[in-house]
Amino acid sequence: MTFCQEMTEAQTYAWIFYAASAVASKQAAKHREIEAVADGINHAVPTQKEMATSFKWAESKGLLQRVGKMTQLTDEGRTFAAQFTEKPGSTMKTWDRITAAFEGMGADNATSLNCRTMKAEQDVDPNA
Numbered sequence: 001m002t003f004c005q006e007m008t009e010a011q012t013y014a015w016i017f018y019a020a021s022a023v024a025s026k027q028a029a030k031h032r033e034i035e036a037v038a039d040g041i042n043h044a045v046p047t048q049k050e051m052a053t054s055f056k057w058a059e060s061k062g063l064l065q066r067v068g069k070m071t072q073l074t075d076e077g078r079t080f081a082a083q084f085t086e087k088p089g090s091t092m093k094t095w096d097r098i099t100a101a102f103e104g105m106g107a108d109n110a111t112s113l114n115c116r117t118m119k120a121e122q123d124v125d126p127n128a
Contacts, residue, residue, distance in 0.1 A: 016054035028070035028071060063077035
């Protein structure tokens, strides 16, 4: 059984982007490298659905780009990340700042999502 923590869309996207900013700022990183940093940030391994959905959203905002099978921050992504990662504060405070920024960019920060499906609990079929 895998531990699955409910978070909002904005929290999930921010978590994965924060991890990517730590390892994929200067050069492309493998997804398992980003996953390992995400585990360190949140003490939970992200699901494949969380990773894929977060990458897709950040790519749509011009913050991340695919390089073959790897992912890297764009110039815009590096500038965006620096606003938060260069400020003093704890890991959680930095994550919260990115979450708030992502909420301002349109990510939902009110509805908790199932990490396996990235859908609101009421939208999830319990038999799935």
